[in-house]
Amino acid sequence: MKWYRRETLAPIQHTQSEETWIRQQDDQEEAFPLTTFLGKKTNLLKLKKNVVESITQQLAYFKKTRTEVYNQPDKQPVLSCPVCGTPSSESQHQVTIYGAQYVTCNCCSHAYVINRPTPNALHQFYLSDVNYAATYTDKASAESRLNAIAVPWRDWMVNLYQKLFGQGPKKVLDVGSGAGHFVEACRRAKMQADGIELSESSREFAKNIWGIEMDGRDFTKVDQDYQGYDVITFWGLLEHTPNPKDLLAAAQRIFADNPNSMIIAKLPRWHSLSGFIQNICNDTIVRHLDPMGHISCYTDASAAELYYQSGFSPVAAWYYGMDVYELMMQISHSLKQYDPLLETGEIQMELQQKLDEVKLSDGLTLVGVPSRHYS
Numbered sequence: 001m002k003w004y005r006r007e008t009l010a011p012i013q014h015t016q017s018e019e020t021w022i023r024q025q026d027d028q029e030e031a032f033p034l035t036t037f038l039g040k041k042t043n044l045l046k047l048k049k050n051v052v053e054s055i056t057q058q059l060a061y062f063k064k065t066r067t068e069v070y071n072q073p074d075k076q077p078v079l080s081c082p083v084c085g086t087p088s089s090e091s092q093h094q095v096t097i098y099g100a101q102y103v104t105c106n107c108c109s110h111a112y113v114i115n116r117p118t119p120n121a122l123h124q125f126y127l128s129d130v131n132y133a134a135t136y137t138d139k140a141s142a143e144s145r146l147n148a149i150a151v152p153w154r155d156w157m158v159n160l161y162q163k164l165f166g167q168g169p170k171k172v173l174d175v176g177s178g179a180g181h182f183v184e185a186c187r188r189a190k191m192q193a194d195g196i197e198l199s200e201s202s203r204e205f206a207k208n209i210w211g212i213e214m215d216g217r218d219f220t221k222v223d224q225d226y227q228g229y230d231v232i233t234f235w236g237l238l239e240h241t242p243n244p245k246d247l248l249a250a251a252q253r254i255f256a257d258n259p260n261s262m263i264i265a266k267l268p269r270w271h272s273l274s275g276f277i278q279n280i281c282n283d284t285i286v287r288h289l290d291p292m293g294h295i296s297c298y299t300d301a302s303a304a305e306l307y308y309q310s311g312f313s314p315v316a317a318w319y320y321g322m323d324v325y326e327l328m329m330q331i332s333h334s335l336k337q338y339d340p341l342l343e344t345g346e347i348q349m350e351l352q353q354k355l356d357e358v359k360l361s362d363g364l365t366l367v368g369v370p371s372r373h374y375s
Contacts, residue, residue: 003301039356040320045345070099081105100291110302150185169230176237180206223250234265248310273323274362312368321361
């Protein structure tokens with residue numbers, strides 16, 4: 001099984017284009033036309049406070065906590081690729097970060113941690129780690145994060161849904177809602193929006209700041225309570241879970257009777273500038289290849305294959321990332337000189353746009369529709 005991209009040999013630098021993804025297995029080929037969106041200009045430094053202090057504290061904290069977790073004896077070997085099921089014995093080791101061993105699947109190219117903690121250990125870490133939750137629940141920056149991140153996500157989702165189905169979505173379910181920014185953004189646009197979030201601290205934040213009551217149950221066990229939704233989003237969730245197919249199977253059950261339905265998942269990309277940097281600077285990582293945050297890291301092929309095997313056809317992709325920030329942060333930390341990082345916000349933003357346009361970004365947002373409704 002292989003995936004290919006059909007596009008012009010000399011890519012034209014635009015923010016939107018049309019291309020075709022092709023899945024080949026044995027002698028059979030299936031083609032999936034995609035609308036591709038490139039870039040999302042955001043001055044990341046304006047969203048971050050006390051950047052240098054935060055970086056130095058996070059580096060020490062991440063190294064300590066992740067190393068402790070991966071040095072525990074009760075780890076669970078991953079016997080097969082979470083996407084395609086190819087035995088892990090056929091994978092290739094790529095990099096070790098804080099004791100976590102990332103490998104890539106020889107079949108679908110998916111990158112994943114092969115010696116991960118048990119599901120219960122992961123679950124407890126996410127629920128109890130105050131610093132992890134605090135990354136997403138900074139009250140002082142809630143409104144700015146909503147406007148800079150969640151509102152562009154919402155507008156993009158609405159425009160794409162209208163293009164596909166000729167009308168806007170009415171009901172949106174955000175799974176892994178974090179602090180509820182996206183749910184709040186959708187509600188401000190007069191949509192019915194609900195969120196599911198396991199973290200108690202994040203649910204409490206959403207309640208206090210936005211007045212949103214989010215569901216704290218396991219999505220895969222409560223899908224029967226969410227029938228009739230038009231869009232299900234996974235903004236930064238599928239890389240956390242040991243079994244991403246279970247989440248997409250629950251989405252399929254919700255969409256069973258709705259021909260105008262689509263899923264959206266924001267995923268970290270393995271083949272990216274950030275990924276290349278972190279394969280080299282693997283002892284100073286606070287994002288992207290964080291083995292407690294991202295036990296999986298997707299390639300375009302493995303993301304497409306996950307959708308395909310879960311009964312979804314990819315129809316759109318959005319590339320944007322934080323690669324230039326990552327590069328500047330790693331250089332600045334190595335030199336212990338942070339002025340170049342702090343004083344180049346506009347340059348970083350413009351350069352990141354250029355990287356996104358040639359698909360070197362560390363983020364991919366992939367949209368899919370149920371294959372039974374796809375033509």
